[in-house]
Every structure is written in structure tokens, then in C-alpha cells.
Amino acid sequence: MSTTKGSDGARGVTPLVVRADQLTGDDESPATEARGLEFENLVRRQLELLGEDPAREGLVRTPSRVARSMAFLTRGYNLRVEDVVGEGVFAEKHENMVMVRDIELYSMCEHHMLPFFGKAHIAYIPNGKIVGLSKLPRIVDMFARRLQVQERLTGEIAEAVQDVLAPHGVGVVIEAFHLCMMMRGVEKQNSKTITSALLGCFRDDGRTRDEFLRLAHTSGNGP
The missing domain is CATH 1.10.286 (GTP Cyclohydrolase I; Chain A, domain 1)
Known part of the structure; x- marks a missing residue:
């Protein structure tokens, strides 16, 4: 093969x-x-x-x-970022944080080929361009529909948004439950894995980072 x-x-x-x-x-x-x-x-x-x-x-x-x-x-292997973003990038002068949170994701652990599932929170600060809001979940799905580890998945999503928009910064947090820990191995039912990837001002500016992490962990599912 x-x-x-x-x-x-x-x-x-x-x-x-x-x-x-x-x-x-x-x-x-x-x-x-x-x-x-x-x-x-x-x-x-x-x-x-x-x-x-x-x-x-x-x-x-x-x-x-x-x-x-x-x-x-595993259909994500044959998709590229440009395939899922298409013409969804627009010129815009907005200069404050844009965030889409609670993006449901399902992926497969590459170590045991068992599912892991959870939510992704994505934010960026535009630098003259924004992306259609639906494109961020599509980017998540593209990388999640592969054999993955959560750490790499988080970084790939952040780097894809950075490549598409060249923003001032990108932040991604993923919270997920792994069936390889829940139904085998240590068999811990309530252990959640949280990973983050911070680029640009999300990494270098403490106030931006703190605002993002606060918004990412705000409870509640409703608007």
C-alpha cells in the first residue's frame, strides 16, 4: 500500500x-x-x-x-485546506478577536484506531482578512478525519488557519475524551485531555492569550 x-x-x-x-x-x-x-x-x-x-x-x-x-x-487524507476553504476568505478591516467555539469533532487515535471525540475552540485576530465562519469547522473536520493524535491535530488546525489568513495570531484549544483510555487500558471514564496551540500574538501577548483561554473555557452551550 x-x-x-x-x-x-x-x-x-x-x-x-x-x-x-x-x-x-x-x-x-x-x-x-x-x-x-x-x-x-x-x-x-x-x-x-x-x-x-x-x-x-x-x-x-x-x-x-x-x-x-x-x-x-479517514476521508480527510484526500482534502487540502484550499479545498475546504474555497472562496471563503474576505477582505475585512475588523481588528478584534474572532472566535468559533464548541466545534464538535470526532477522530481516530492512531495508536489503537479507537475514536476520540470532543470540542475545538478556534480564535484569530484578523490582519485584513477574515474567513467564513463555517470554514473553521470544515478545517477541523478535514484534519480530524484521519488517524491522529490530539496534540498534532491541534497544531495542524492552528497552522492551517495561519496559512489561510496570515492573521496577527491564532489560538486553538481541543478538549476530548479518548476511548482508548475509557474502554481499555487504564479505563478512566471521566479523564478529559486538553491541548492548545498558540501562534503569533496569542503566544506572545499575555492579555490576548488570557482573553482567548477565558472565552474558550466559558461554560454554557447556548448563545
Whole structure:
């Protein structure tokens, strides 16, 4: 299986599915079909190694379901920041902090291939440009839909916003629960992992940093 490196610096194996039509099954190219069958065979063999019978009623379609699920959960490998931002950058003289918080995210731990999930809070101080608010969650999803560690995910999001906008600074905080800690290993159900990435004035100016962290940790889900 080949290794790829995208323009954002991410490394990964060539994914099973690479476009939206392939995700929905509309792409019937021989290469896509062959990759799908290979993945299904791997899942079927895994079931056998677990002592299961892949031919029993409840598992007959499991290999194909798993293949499609993994394609969906790792679709970020074939997206670039410019793909998800598109034409969503605008000239604007606003000079104060812009923040989108409580962005839900779901990703897969690269160590155990188990999910982790939580929320991201993103802020930046514009330098003549702003980005459409929906683009920040899209950037989060692009990097989260890969095999990840939370520390790297946090930094990749911050660097992407920096690359797109060249703002005075960027701040990202992620709070997440990891199933690899909850359902195996230490089995701690309430341990939350918090990571941050601070660039520019968010790193260098204490008042900006403090304002961001205060807003990021303000409780409440409503407006």
C-alpha cells in the first residue's frame, strides 16, 4: 500500500476511497473496486482471528460496512485546506478577536484506531482578512478525519488557519475524551485531555492569550 504526503504535510496510506462519488458507491472504477475488496477481505480475516464466523447472518455484510465506514472516517487524507476553504476568505478591516467555539469533532487515535471525540475552540485576530465562519469547522473536520493524535491535530488546525489568513495570531484549544483510555487500558471514564496551540500574538501577548483561554473555557452551550 503506497504512502502519500499532502500539501499540508500529512502522511498516510493511499485511502480506500478518494472522492465523494466513491464514498457513496457511485464510482465503479476497477481500482476502487479492487481496493474495496481487499479491505473487505482484511476485515473478514480479522473476524476469523477473533473466533467469529464471517458467514453468519449478523456478520455477512460487516466487511463491506467497515470498509465504507473507514473510508468515511479517514476521508480527510484526500482534502487540502484550499479545498475546504474555497472562496471563503474576505477582505475585512475588523481588528478584534474572532472566535468559533464548541466545534464538535470526532477522530481516530492512531495508536489503537479507537475514536476520540470532543470540542475545538478556534480564535484569530484578523490582519485584513477574515474567513467564513463555517470554514473553521470544515478545517477541523478535514484534519480530524484521519488517524491522529490530539496534540498534532491541534497544531495542524492552528497552522492551517495561519496559512489561510496570515492573521496577527491564532489560538486553538481541543478538549476530548479518548476511548482508548475509557474502554481499555487504564479505563478512566471521566479523564478529559486538553491541548492548545498558540501562534503569533496569542503566544506572545499575555492579555490576548488570557482573553482567548477565558472565552474558550466559558461554560454554557447556548448563545
